[in-house]
Amino acid sequence: MIKVGIIGLGKTGIYVAQNILKSDNMQIVAAICSPGSIKKGMDLGKFLGTSETNIKIASSDEMESIIFKTKPDVVVDFSSASATMKNIPILSRMKVNIVIGTTGFTKEEIKKIQNLSYEFKNGIVYAPNITLGVNVVMLLSNIAATVLNNYDFEIVEMHYKNKKDSPSGTALKLSDEIEHGLEVSGTYDKTIPINAIRAGGIIGKHKVLIIGEYDQIEISHESFSRQAFSLGAIKAINYIYNKSGYYEMNNVLNLKEILHEYIDTIDGNLAINS
Template sequence: MLAVSIHGASGRMGKALVGAVRENDTFKLAAAVASASDSRIGQDVAVIHGFPYLGVPLTANVPETVQKADVVVDFSQPYASLQLLRTCAQQRKPVVVGTTGFSAEAKAEIEEIAQTIPVVLSPNMSVGVNLLFALARIAAEAMPDADAEIIEGHHRHKIDAPSGTALRLGETVAAARGTTLAEAGVLSREGFTGPRAPGSIGFATIRAGEIVGDHTLLLATGTEHFELKHKAFDRKNFAEGALRAALWLPGKPAGLYDMNDVLGISGLNLKLG
C-alpha cells in the first residue's frame, strides 16, 4: 500500500480525500495536516469529517508527516503549500499540489523546487476538466477570431477569483492564439468599458450557495456560438483524480508535471508555465 499524507486535511477537499483514501485499497492514510490554529488539532481526522474512527490525528507538524509518507497530496493555501514543498524537497518526497492562487513568484519557486523532486501541479484534478483544457485548445485554434468568454461558478466560501481552473482555461485559449493571458485577459468588467477589444479573453465569476465547480468556455462569432462546459457535482471527482496522480508520481524523475501527464494526454494540449 502507498502511504499518503494529506496537507489541508481539515477542509472540503481534505474531507473528500480522506473518504477516497478509505475506499481505496491501494492507499493508506499516513498523516493528516492542518493549520496550527485549527481547533481540531489532535482529533481523529476521519471522525471530524463524519467517518468512522481511523486512528490518524490531525496535526500541524509538517516535517513529521512528510517523513511518514510515500507521497504527499496538498490542497491548502499558497503560503502553506510553499512551506510544504520546501520540506518535501529536503526529504526528497514526491508531492501532488492542487492548491490554487499562486503568485508569479511562487510559481517560479515551485519550478525551481521541481528540479529536485517530482511535482504534479494542477488547478483541477478532474479528468473531465483536463479533457476540457485539451478540447479548449483545439477549439481556440479552430476559431481564432471568435470572442472568448470564460464563465465560472463556485461556492460562497471560495476565497480566490477567478478560479485557478478558469485561469488555466484562459491560458490555454491564449496560448493557442499565440498570446498570453496577461496580454489578452479581461478578468473583470465594470462601468463604461467601451467596445470589446479584439482578441480579448473575458471572465465572469459566480460565487453562490454550495456550487462545487462550473466552468464554461464560450466562443462566439457573428454567426454561431460554440460552448464547452464542465460541471462538478461532488468533490470526490477531484479527490479521485488527485489519488490517480499520487499513484502515478512516485518513481518519476524530478520535474514539474500536470494532469495531462498523469492521464497520458499531454500530446493533446499545450504545456503551460
C-alpha cells in the same frame, strides 16, 4: 503500497482522505490540519466518520517532525496558497513527492514551485484544475481555438461565495490553453475576458463561450460533488509516485500527446487536400 500524507482536511481534503482509505494500493500515514484547529489530536478515522485508523491528526507546525517519522511517498496538499508555499520547500528538501490541489498562486510562486522540484529532484503535480472533466474541457478549448481563431472567446467561472481567489486557477489555465491554441493558428494578442461569479454554495462551474458572427459554441464543465476533485487527486498520486520533476494534470491524463496527435492529423489532412 503508496504511503500518503494529507495536508488540509477541509471540504475537499475530507473526500480525498476517504477515497485513499478505500484504495487498495494506498495507505494514509499522516494527516495535518491548520494550527489551532479543533481537529488536532482527533483520530483521522473518527473524524471522517469511519472506523479508527490510529492516525492522529497533527498541526502544520509539527509537519516536519511528522513527515520525518511517517515517511510518506506522496503528500497531497489541499490547504491554502500561503500554507502550501511554506510546506513545499520543507517537503521538497525531505524528498517527498507532492500533489498540490490548492489555488491562488502568482506566476512567480508557480515558477518557484517548478524550481524546487528541479533543485531537490522530487516529483510535484501542480493541479488547481484537478477534476478529470475540466481537463478535457481545456483540451477541447485548445482545439477549438486552433480551428476557430477568428471567433471571440470568453470564460465564465462560478464558485461558492467564500472562495478567495478570483478568477479561479482553472479559469486562468483555460485562458492559457485558448491562447496556446490561437498561437498555433498564428493568432496573437487576442483578449480573452474572464467573468468570475461568487455565490451561494456553487462547487465549481467553468464555461467557455466561442462566438462568431453567425453562430456560437459553448463548452462547459460543472462539478456536482467534491468527489470529482478526489478522483483526480487519486489519479495524480498514482502518477507522481516514484517520479521526479514538475507536472500538471495534462501530463497525468496524457492530454498533450492527444492534442499533438490531433494537430498532426489536421496538418496531414491539410497537406493531402492542398
